[in-house]
């Protein structure tokens with residue numbers, strides 16, 4: 001059964017331009033799906049419509065049997081606790097420690113006052129440390145975040161998403177700021193999060209070869225429309241040309 005169902009989604013920021021046009025797809029629990037497409041195709045907008053960081057104008061998004069567009073403020077908060085987000089520039093608080101940044105992922109489960117006062121239970125602190133251990137960065141737990149490398153900071157971002165105990169993680173170009181070695185570490189982690197933890201990952205990517213290697217399925221966007229939706233093994237040169245309007249050899253990064 002689908003964890004996420006998008007039906008006829010449309011989004012415009014301004015009256016004269018449609019950014020997303022009639023987008024429909026489904027994602028099953030535990031899948032790792034990549035969204036690829038040229039700059040400006042609407043990948044970030046699509047990802048952000050799913051947790052309503054961006055409000056959409058047309059269509060339906062059904063997540064975990066709930067219609068996302070109909071949720072009130074409290075329900076939306078609950079939805080966002082179920083959907084983790086990983087960003088290109090990590091979105092960490094640089095002056096706070098690594099473990100404090102991870103604990104921020106529990107914010108959605110707290111009252112505003114508990115969150116503001118940074119009141120976390122011993123169980124939550126132990127869970128944060130355990131996640132840092134799993135990601136291989138526990139020795140940095142009490143350092144300020146801005147002392148870590150980009151790849152390490154992205155692992156903190158992943159821990160912050162995981163401590164939410166999400167059903168879905170949205171990753172908006174998680175490796176766009178990283179070198180090839182750090183990119184591999186992050187993509188390997190996302191893959192294991194989907195296969196071993198059963199958490200669905202929807203990942204915006206710029207690298208076609210990375211998308212092909214790691215994804216169960218790829219969605220190709222061009223000018224706000226889906227022009228490909230299939231298994232990575234089915235993504236051939238003609239599809240790539242349709243998505244990017246360029247030749248494949250110009251797109252392979254390694």
Ligand SMILES: Nc1ncnc2c1ncn2[C@@H]1O[C@H](COP(=O)(O)OP(=O)(O)OP(=O)(O)O)[C@@H](O)[C@H]1O
Pocket residue numbers: 013014019037038039040041042043044045046
């Ligand atoms: N808040 C906004 N207000 C107005 N227009 C926006 C806004 N956010 C994005 N856009 C426009 O929507 C279009 C799609 O942007 P989006 O960031 O979703 O594309 P993308 O495929 O993720 O691009 P990139 O790969 O460069 O990040 C672009 O033309 C962009 O200028």
